[in-house]
């Protein structure tokens with residue numbers, strides 16, 4: 001998809017993200033300290049960097065699995081219709097589960113995925129989102145842990161894309177469109 005010309009302004013540095021991931025991992029560890037194994041579920045594609053850093057900070061027995069949901073396609077606007085493109089490989093019935101999301105915007109994606117996974121009767125299910133845009137919320141959902149609350153700006157980096165670009169930036173940046 002063609003994109004309008006834009007520049008990226010750094011919003012959250014790689015160092016600040018790393019410190020926050022470490023702090024989140026400590027809180028998550030405290031909650032799941034007695035687990036026999038924690039199934040850490042990354043929401044593809046945006047969470048692939050966050051989950052990679054998170055599991056390496058978690059001093060717990062973990063299993064890693066992925067689910068792919070999409071509501072945006074290559075657009076900047078949510079379609080509000082969440083589609084599951086790839087389901088988990090493993091069973092989560094009776095298991096401890098942590099869902100790892102990169103960003104909660106309207107909330108439709110997280111709400112849909114949590115509903116889907118809760119229906120499989122996990123023992124405990126918790127959610128962590130690196131970023132939250134509370135002013136954009138359209139459904140009543142909040143992650144159990146949030147890295148950073150951010151204003152309503154289009155962000156990229158640390159796994160998050162604009163039209164499939166910029167996922168590989170080590171920091172979170174705000175997209176600023178150039179005129180016209």
Ligand code: PRP
Nearest residue numbers: 044045046070071072105106107108109
């Ligand atoms: C983005 C992002 C979240 C979701 C949040 O995913 O990664 O999963 O949107 O938006 P919401 O709260 O409004 O539902 P996207 O559908 O762009 O797929 P991607 O992760 O593959 O980039």
